[in-house]
Amino acid sequence: MRPTQWTWKYEDADGRALAGDNAVFPTQSDAETWIGEAWRGLRERGVENAHLWADGARVYGPLSLRPAD
Structure with missing residues (x-):
């Protein structure tokens, strides 16, 4: 069965949920x-x-949002 809801969860530099x-x-x-x-x-x-x-299961991450050098 294919996932039906894709969402993002975020964290700060210390790994705390935002x-x-x-x-x-x-x-x-x-x-x-x-x-x-x-x-x-x-x-x-x-x-x-x-x-x-x-659908409530982590697919991947962490994905850094810092720009590439």
């Missing part, structure tokens, strides 16, 4: 496209890393 925007995406591709567009704004709010979740 409140997110609670956006829900219908596909992994939609979620990944969104983070690719929104990461700068998330960084401005103190988000250091993001974790992708599908």
